[in-house]
Each structure stands twice: as structure tokens, then as C-alpha cells.
Amino acid sequence: MPFDAAVVAQHARAIETAPWFAATGLPFSDDERRALAELAPRIARVGGWAQARAVADDARANAAYDADAREAAALKAQAESAAGSPAVLRALSAVVDEGLPVFFGCAEAALARAGLHDEELSRVAAGAVGEAVYRAALAAATAHPAHRFIGVAAAYAIGRWPLARIDDVLYML
Amino acid sequence: METVSIEVKTVAELANAPAEYREAASKIVRSHAINELYGAQVFDEPAVAFAPTPYWKWLTCRVAMEEYGHHQRFFRLGQKMGIAPETMIPGKTDKRPLSIFEFTMRSWPEFCVIKLLADMAEIIQVEDLMECTFRPLRDEAAKTMPEEKFHAGFGLRSCTELCRTEDGRRDVQAAIDALFPGMPAFFGQPRSKNNALYRKWGLKQHTNEAMRADYLERARVLVEDKLGLKLPAPA
Numbered sequence: 591m592p593f594d595a596a597v598v599a600q601h602a603r604a605i606e607t608a609p610w611f612a613a614t615g616l617p618f619s620d621d622e623r624r625a626l627a628e629l630a631p632r633i634a635r636v637g638g639w640a641q642a643r644a645v646a647d648d649a650r651a652n653a654a655y656d657a658d659a660r661e662a663a664a665l666k667a668q669a670e671s672a673a674g675s676p677a678v679l680r681a682l683s684a685v686v687d688e689g690l691p692v693f694f695g696c697a698e699a700a701l702a703r704a705g706l707h708d709e710e711l712s713r714v715a716a717g718a719v720g721e722a723v724y725r726a727a728l729a730a731a732t733a734h735p736a737h738r739f740i741g742v743a744a745a746y747a748i749g750r751w752p753l754a755r756i757d758d759v760l761y762m763l
Numbered sequence: 764m765e766t767v768s769i770e771v772k773t774v775a776e777l778a779n780a781p782a783e784y785r786e787a788a789s790k791i792v793r794s795h796a797i798n799e800l801y802g803a804q805v806f807d808e809p810a811v812a813f814a815p816t817p818y819w820k821w822l823t824c825r826v827a828m829e830e831y832g833h834h835q836r837f838f839r840l841g842q843k844m845g846i847a848p849e850t851m852i853p854g855k856t857d858k859r860p861l862s863i864f865e866f867t868m869r870s871w872p873e874f875c876v877i878k879l880l881a882d883m884a885e886i887i888q889v890e891d892l893m894e895c896t897f898r899p900l901r902d903e904a905a906k907t908m909p910e911e912k913f914h915a916g917f918g919l920r921s922c923t924e925l926c927r928t929e930d931g932r933r934d935v936q937a938a939i940d941a942l943f944p945g946m947p948a949f950f951g952q953p954r955s956k957n958n959a960l961y962r963k964w965g966l967k968q969h970t971n972e973a974m975r976a977d978y979l980e981r982a983r984v985l986v987e988d989k990l991g992l993k994l995p996a997p998a
Contacts, residue, residue, distance in 0.1 A: 652816065659812070690829070710822065
């Protein structure tokens with residue numbers, strides 16, 4: 591399985607322009623409904639940040655999270671096997687570098703639009719999107735263009751926050 | 764102790780500073796670059812797997828990214844100063860990371876205590892740099908401080924959450940007992956020659972002994988006054 595660092599760089603460059611968290615709290619559009627239906631059998635809209643915190647802090651979501659973490663580790667092992675650990679680390683560091691200021695700033699702005707200031711929750715949201723974009727870049731760079739990580743990152747990129755999958759329901763802010 | 768009045772406002776000005784000053788500034792920058800990255804690698808990244816829910820996993824993930832970002836700040840400053848990049852990367856340099864990183868983290872409560880007590884130690888070191896005579900280093904310290912304070916606050920909040928149950932209190936106390944005795948070594952040896960050099964040039968303001976004493980008192984306040992637990996004796 592190849593590892594294409596240029597694909598990772600494309601994902602890193604796109605970070606600055608996406609409307610991260612801009613649609614949180616809003617009703618779904620028809621287009622969004624169609625796009626999000628690819629991610630889980632059922633999508634449940636979460637209406638606000640306080641509820642989002644509770645959903646993300648639900649231990650029932652750990653099974654799906656842990657499955658994704660295992661999948662990410664497998665993809666990383668594939669990438670490292672193809673290109674070596676230093677090259678993969680160097681390429682993926684660009685995602686972290688680009689995302690560090692952008693994700694936190696967008697999360698803070700979205701909370702502010704909801705009349706809230708919460709450094710911790712802003713960081714949780716920034717950590718979530720950072721992880722999602724990192725995993726999507728990894729999947730795309732290892733030649734998995736239809737991987738679910740890419741779909742999850744796309745949901746973030748339209749301004750949503752996929753919070754937790756519990757059984758067959760994906761909760762979305 | 765002899766002290767020299769000097770202020771170096773830019774990296775370009777550093778070239779005109781005495782060799783002893785340049786070497787001392789390089790040592791500090793290199794140490795921060797190495798230890799920020801190593802800490803993220805051995806504590807923050809692995810802790811994501813220990814965190815109890817996605818909320819805490821994402822928060823830990825973000826903290827790991829911020830620690831990596833701190834490494835990048837010192838690394839980039841080091842590069843501008845002409846420090847060889849490989850000497851600022853753990854594993855590529857002979858310089859060993861701090862002994863605190865030899866602690867083997869095995870659980871979420873241990874990570875929370877690391878944030879509580881190790882990041883407090885880091886805050887004291889960074890506070891000392893905020894009056895540094897090498898202004899680029901002072902500026903990086905100032906940018907780093909708000910995140911370091913959040914990380915230590917995260918340690919306190921997560922430990923406070925854990926201490927709501929008897930099992931949690933026991934786990935946090937056990938983690939403190941395991942981690943804390945080795946923490947004061949973070950501040951280096953008493954009567955350190957390096958520290959004397961740093962103070963001579965105003966790169967650092969306090970002796971290792973003074974920072975250690977400050978740390979012991981702040982740690983006592985956190986552990987005994989805020990968490991209601993017991994601080995063990997340092998090693």
C-alpha cells in the first residue's frame with residue numbers, strides 16, 4: 591500500500607479555508623441530510639453545546655471510538671511500512687501545524703456565536719476535528735478514497751461536529 | 764555572583780553577544796525543544812487511549828497537539844539561532860530528556876496527576892523565562908504560558924473529578940505517591956554551574972533551589988489544600 595505525502599499536504603492546505611463548526615446548532619439542510627446519511631444508519635441532531643458536551647462524554651460512545659482508533663493505527667502502520675516512520679510523521683505533522691491555531695479559533699468563534707465562552711469545550715472540539723482531519727489525510731494518502739474517515743472529516747468541513755456514535759445512531763451538532 | 768547587564772532583542776543581535784551567552788541561550792532552547800516533544804510522545808499521545816470518554820480523549824488529543832506546538836516554537840527559534848535541528852529532537856541527539864519522563868504511565872489517573880504536577884513544574888520554568896534577557900526566548904515563553912496554565916488546570920479539574928469517588932481518590936493518591944518523589948529533580952542539581960551561568964547573563968532569574976522550593980509549596984497547595992490528599996516527601 592503506497593503512502594502519498596502530497597495528498598496529506600493537500601489536506602493540510604485545505605484546513606485554513608473550511609467553515610469549521612459554522613453550522614453547529616442549525617437544522618440540517620436537505621443536502622446535509624443526504625451527505626450525512628452515508629455515515630450511519632441514523633443521524634440525530636444535537637441542538638446545542640451543553641448537550642454536545644454530555645453526548646461526547648457518554649461512555650457508550652467508546653466502542654465506536656475505539657474501533658476508529660484501531661483502524662487509524664492500522665492505516666498508520668500501512669503508511670509507515672510503505673514510506674518509513676520519519677516520512678509519515680513529517681507529512682502528518684503538517685496537519686497538526688496547520689490545524690493548531692485554526693481549529694481552536696473556529697471552535698471558540700462558534701461557541702461565542704452561541705453566547706458561550708468555554709476554553710475546555712473549545713479545546714475538545716478542536717481536538718476532535720484535528721483528529722478527524724489527521725485520520726482522513728492518513729486514509730486518503732494510503733489510497734483509501736472512500737474510507738469512512740474521509741466522510742467524517744467532510745462532515746466537519748461543512749461546519750458540523752460528529753460527536754459520538756452509539757449503536758446505530760450518530761449524534762451530530 | 765557576578766551578573767552582566769545585557770539585553771538581546773533579536774536573533775540577529777545574538778551573533779554579537781558573547782560566546783558564553785550564545786551557548787547558554789542555545790542550551791535552554793535545545794532543552795525546551797527536546798522535552799516538550801518527548802513529553803508529548805511519552806505522556807500526552809498515549810494518554811488518549813486511557814481517557815474515559817471521547818470528550819476526554821479529544822481534550823487530551825488537543826493537549827498533545829499543543830505540547831507538540833510548544834516543541835515547534837522552541838525548535839523554530841533554535842533553527843533561527845543556528846542550532847542543528849537533530850540536536851533538538853529526542854532520539855536523534857545524545858542529550859537525554861528530563862528524568863521525569865522515565866516515569867512509566869499506566870493509567871488515566873496517572874496522566875491526570877502528570878498534568879497536575881509536571882505541568883506545574885513546567886509553568887515555574889517558563890515563568891522564569893518571562894524575564895529572560897534574550898527577548899525572542901522571552902516572547903516564546905509568553906506565548907506558551909497560557910496553554911501551560913490550561914494544561915495544569917486540566918490536571919486539577921480531572922483529578923478533582925476523579926476524587927469524587929473513593930476509588931478515584933485512592934487512584935489519584937497512588938499516582939501522586941508514585942510520581943511526586945521524583946518531581947523535584949526536574950529543577951536540576953543544587954549549586955548547578957549551568958544555572959549559575961544562566962543567572963549571570965539574566966537568561967534565568969532564580970536558582971534551582973529557589974524554583975524547587977516554590978514548586979514544593981505550589982504542589983502542596985494543589986494536593987493538600989485543593990484535593991485534600993497527602994503530598995509525599997520528595998526523594
